[in-house]
Amino acid sequence: MNEVVITGGGTGGHIFPMLALADALRESGVPANALRFVGSRRGQEATLLSGPVPVTLLAGRGIQRSWSSRAWRQNAGAVAQLIGAGAAAAYWIGRWRPAVVVSFGGYASLAVSVGAVLWRRPLVLVDLDAVPGAAHRLVARFAARRCVAFSDTGVDVDVRRVVTGVPVRPAIAALDRSAPARARARAALDPPLDPSRRVIVVMTGSLGAASVNQAVSELASRWADREDVALIHVTGRRDEAWVRAAQPRGARLDYRVIGFADMATWWAVADVAVSRAGAATIAELTMLGIASVLVPLPGAPGDHQTRNARRVEEAGGALVLADARCTATSLGDALREVLSGETAAVMGEAARSLAHPDAAAAIARVTREVGGLR
Numbered sequence: 422m423n424e425v426v427i428t429g430g431g432t433g434g435h436i437f438p439m440l441a442l443a444d445a446l447r448e449s450g451v452p453a454n455a456l457r458f459v460g461s462r463r464g465q466e467a468t469l470l471s472g473p474v475p476v477t478l479l480a481g482r483g484i485q486r487s488w489s490s491r492a493w494r495q496n497a498g499a500v501a502q503l504i505g506a507g508a509a510a511a512y513w514i515g516r517w518r519p520a521v522v523v524s525f526g527g528y529a530s531l532a533v534s535v536g537a538v539l540w541r542r543p544l545v546l547v548d549l550d551a552v553p554g555a556a557h558r559l560v561a562r563f564a565a566r567r568c569v570a571f572s573d574t575g576v577d578v579d580v581r582r583v584v585t586g587v588p589v590r591p592a593i594a595a596l597d598r599s600a601p602a603r604a605r606a607r608a609a610l611d612p613p614l615d616p617s618r619r620v621i622v623v624m625t626g627s628l629g630a631a632s633v634n635q636a637v638s639e640l641a642s643r644w645a646d647r648e649d650v651a652l653i654h655v656t657g658r659r660d661e662a663w664v665r666a667a668q669p670r671g672a673r674l675d676y677r678v679i680g681f682a683d684m685a686t687w688w689a690v691a692d693v694a695v696s697r698a699g700a701a702t703i704a705e706l707t708m709l710g711i712a713s714v715l716v717p718l719p720g721a722p723g724d725h726q727t728r729n730a731r732r733v734e735e736a737g738g739a740l741v742l743a744d745a746r747c748t749a750t751s752l753g754d755a756l757r758e759v760l761s762g763e764t765a766a767v768m769g770e771a772a773r774s775l776a777h778p779d780a781a782a783a784i785a786r787v788t789r790e791v792g793g794l795r
Contacts, residue, residue, distance in 0.1 A: 423457045423517040424794060427474075428533035429525030429547075430460035434701040436469045438549060438781075439525050441588030443474050445785035451794060457517070459510070461529035477513060479506040479529060503532065510536035521545060521565075521792030523784070524557065531556040538563045543791045547784060549587050549700035551728035565791045568784050570700060571732050571775075585784050586777020587704035592685040594778065598709050606689040614690060618651040618675060619760055622691040625716070627681060629657020630697060632747050633716050637695070638667050639749035640756075645672035650760070652676045653687055693759050695752070698730035698741075707776040712738065712768035714755045719744045738772025 427442060429435040443456055453473035460466030462478040470476045506529070514522070514536035522537035523545045524530040537544045538560060546557050547568045553561065561567070568585040607614035614620060625633050634656050641652055652674060656664045661680035668678060688694075688705065694713040696702050706713050715733065717726035733739040740755045759765050777783065788794070 423519045424451060424455035424521070425788060425792060426457050426459055426514070426517065426519045426522045426533065426537075427525070428459040428522065428530045429527045430458075430466045430470075430529050431463075431527040434549065434699045435525045435527045436460070436465055437590050437701055438547065438588040440470070440472075441590065441781040442523065442525075442547075442784050442788070443472075444591065445588070445781035446788065449782075449785055449789065451789075457519075459513070459529065459533050461506075461527070466529070479509055479532060503528070506532040507535055511539055514540050514542060518542070519792075520794060521788055523547060523788055524560075525549065526554040526557050528556065531559065534560040534563075545784075545788055545791050547585075550723075550725035551732055552723035552725035554722060554725075566787050568787055570704070570729075583783070583787055584777075585787065586780035587700050588781035588784065589701070589704050589708050590685075592683070593688065593705050594708060596685060596689050596709060598689070598711075603690055606686075610686075610690070614651050615675065618649060619692045619765075620651045620653065620690050621693045621695065621756060621760075622653045622655070622687045623695040624655040624682075624684060624687070624702075625695075625697045626657055626699075629655075629660045630716070630718070630744075631660060632744050633695065633697075633752075634660045634664055636747045636749050636752045638664050640753050641672075641674060641676045642667075642669045643749060643753065644674050644676075645669040646674070648673045650674070653679070653691075655679045655682050655684075655687065657681065692765050693756065695756070698726040698733075700725075700729060703729050703733060704777075704780070707733065707738065707772045707774075708778060710769040710773035710776070712759050712765040712772065713740075714742055714752065714759065715739045716742050716744055716747050733772060733775060736771050736775050738768050738775065 427439050429439055456474045458470045458474055458476045460478055462480055510532035519542055521543045524534045525547045543565045545566045546564045551571050567582050570587045572584050623637050637654050658680050665678045688709055691711055694706055694711050698715045698717045715730035717730045730741045734741045742755055
């Protein structure tokens with residue numbers, strides 16, 4: 422019998438916390454063969470959920486939030502696949518009879534959560550964002566516990582709700598952000614970063630964000646003669662070619678364009694971040710105490726990225742810049758404010774006040790309690 426079924430996925434923002442929970446459960450004594458991941462065939466699960474924990478992948482994809490005829494056709498197929506995934510999940514949950522099911526959200530999790538409800542298996546929901554996703558809103562009333570990222574997620578206050586934060590990858594949690602460690606990390610790069618420069622790291626996901634990339638590219642041209650900053654621009658794979666082609670030539674600015682990167686390398690050297698405001702990114706920035714300019718993804722379900730970003734801004738750890746207002750001028754003004762004097766250091770400490778370094782262990786404790794695991 423599987424003791425714990427961990428479900429969710431579609432993006433790395435869901436999958437990395439799932440992996441962190443599995444690691445925490447194994448460290449607490451739950452063997453890998455008593456765990457199981459369940460995700461979607463269309464997401465990144467097949468690639469990222471590797472290791473000793475077995476994986477089951479269900480058919481299905483997310484619903485398009487559009488009224489176009491193409492979206493209607495795609496959604497008809499998505500609903501059919503979701504029904505099929507629901508039947509498969511009900512079969513597997515009935516066969517496994519797990520002690521507890523833990524859902525991290527995303528379209529793959531809904532079928533498994535419904536299966537848990539049908540078979541009366543205890544259900545734990547992990548709300549990664551300030552606004553719970555649609556899948557979790559549908560099954561919330563059946564949950565034994567809800568692990569939430571922030572203290573003000575809009576969930577009714579009751580005994581089921583536990584503030585745990587969002588788990589981060591071990592490679593991020595292990596980063597040393599002390600001044601000597603950052604100096605060593607900058608010197609270890611090829612080419613090394615000049616220790617006198619303030620380092621701005623831009624990262625908006627594996628595909629990137631066109632509005633942010635355009636603003637940063639134009640800002641790099643305006644800053645071509647600056648010798649006091651370094652601008653690390655992780656564009657995402659979609660925009661790398663044109664951003665690289667637009668780089669100012671012969672500039673004194675240290676401007677590095679990268680399509681995709683392991684962010685542990687760049688968060689280790691950053692003074693300021695520019696990023697979207699997904700749950701995983703917010704967890705990393707607050708854990709590491711990095712001041713940021715956050716540009717929430719417009720149209721995100723429930724506008725959850727804006728809610729995430731505002732929570733950090735209210736704590737003093739970030740400035741929020743709406744995507745529609747993200748231009749070279751507005752972004753430059755925001756970065757100028759953050760880089761003035763000791764502002765970045767003060768904001769970094771404010772961001773750190775929201776961190777939950779033991780988030781994975783906290784969710785693991787809730788999981789073991791609900792599942793009656795020793």
